Amino acid sequence: MNKIDTYNELEIICSSCTILKDVPMKEHTTMKVGGKADLMIIPDSISSIQKIIAFLSTTNIPYLVIGNGSNLIFHDTGYNGVIVKIGTPLSDIEVFDDIIIAEAGASLAHVANTALEHSLTGLEFASGIPGSMxxxxxxxxxxxxxEMKQVVIETLCLDNEGNLITLKNDEHNFSYRHSRIQDDNLTCLQVKMKLEKGEKHKIQTRMNELNARRRKKQPLNYPSAGSIFKRPPGTYAGMLVDNCGLRGTKIGGAQVSDKHCGFIVNTGNATAEDIISLIKYVQETVYKNSGIWLELEVKIIGGC
Ligand SMILES: Cc1cc2nc3c(=O)[nH]c(=O)nc-3n(C[C@H](O)[C@H](O)[C@H](O)COP(=O)(O)OP(=O)(O)OC[C@H]3O[C@@H](n4cnc5c(N)ncnc54)[C@H](O)[C@@H]3O)c2cc1C
Known part of the structure; x- marks a missing residue:
């Protein structure tokens, strides 16, 4: 199905959803690089997501569900398919005693602040992570x-045929930067979390402390996707990169942060190619130096 036909079908499926054509992905990612996606749809309800995913799956149209784009790098050639962006229209947060139920588009910062307002402890770690639920x-x-594993009791998800399923905590197969949602290509719609009653001033102090640590250690003044690499067992990616003398190394507008070597930043005019070339250069150099291959934490989308 071509772009215009897909657009028309999506409009029929969800006339109240926002549907955009030729969307620059640099505007939807914190790294601020990447070419255009053919189409983007921003659903306004769980039932509209169900219909959209069922349609895209059955017609074999490539699609990708995204949140805030804070762990994604899109190639300069963009994305041939439909981006399903779960954002503000699906960001309700409800609190029942020590339980918080948040829709997938709610920002972590907003949910952590809601926990604070209700004197609930357990989400302080999340208040500075710039992602969606x-x-x-x-x-x-x-x-x-x-980590999310500690607070999630269950999630409401969609499989790629559009069926709703509820996963209990232990059914997520949570591990370091991994969950079953990745393996089974599920779409997360809603998250139910259990926190503990706490003291508001202590929760606020802890959040302030952690966010001050972030500001001190991380290059938050530049666009980035956070830590580029996963933490290898028993060591730190940033330390391995630093040990190779790569601090501050640049390719085009991409730079190994001179503040935190686990971050690659966009110094202003980087292309995705600059970022991806620098990632490969760092991986190869660290491998030669230490024998450790740094696995990506970020997801690189598009390209061949
Ligand atoms: C400055 C900075 C600091 C960061 N610090 C941390 C940190 O301390 N700890 C940490 O873990 N991460 C950190 N990150 C990375 C990032 O914020 C997290 O990985 C975050 O959880 C990604 O959420 P997102 O909504 O931006 O997801 P996106 O980047 O939009 O997507 C990431 C992946 O999740 C999938 N996805 C998104 N939403 C859904 C959904 N509803 N259903 C199914 N799949 C979905 C996407 O397909 C994609 O594969 C940081 C990033 C930045 C820029």
Whole structure:
């Protein structure tokens, strides 16, 4: 099916959804690189996502579900298919005693602040992670000894035929930056979390402390996708990169951050090719130097 026909079908399936053509992915990712996606649809309800995913799957139209784009690098050639962006229209957050139920498009920061307002502890680690709830569960996002695995009780997901399924915590197969949502190509719609009653001032102090640590250690003044590489067992990616003398190394507008060697930043005019070339250069150099191949934490989308 061509782009115009797909656009028309999507409009019939969800007339109240936002549907965009030729969307520059640099505007939807924190790395701020990447070419155009053929189409982007921003669903406004769970039932519309169900219909959209069922349609895209049965017609074999390539699609990718994204949240805030904070762990993604799109190639300069863009994406031939449909981006399903789960964002603001699906970002309701409800609190029942020590339970929070958040839709997949809610930002982690917003959910962590809601926990704070209700004096609930357990999500302080997440307040500085710039992702959505859906992206956080998909990645089992974590920081400072916290991870989503510790707070999720269940999620409402869609399989790629459009069927709703509920996964309990232990059915997610959570591990370091991994969940079953990746393996089974599920779409996360809603996340139910259990927190603990705490003291508001202590929760606020902990959040402030962790966010100050981030500001001190991370190059938050430049576009990036956070840590490019996963932490290898028993060591740190940033340290391995630094040990090779790669701190500050540039290819085009991409640079190994001189503040944190685990980050590659866009210094202003980087292309995706610059970023990807620098990633490969760092992987090869670290491998030659240490025998350790750095696995990607970020997802690179598109290209051949
Ligand atoms: C400055 C900075 C700091 C960061 N710090 C941390 C950190 O401390 N810890 C950490 O773990 N990460 C960190 N990250 C990375 C990133 O924020 C997390 O991985 C986050 O969980 C990604 O969420 P997202 O909504 O942006 O997902 P996206 O980048 O949009 O997508 C990431 C992956 O999740 C999938 N996905 C997204 N939403 C859904 C959904 N609803 N259903 C199914 N699949 C979905 C996408 O297909 C993609 O494969 C950081 C990033 C930046 C830029």
């Amino acid at each position: 859906g992206g956080a569960v998909y990645m089992n996002a974590g920081a400072y000894d916290g």
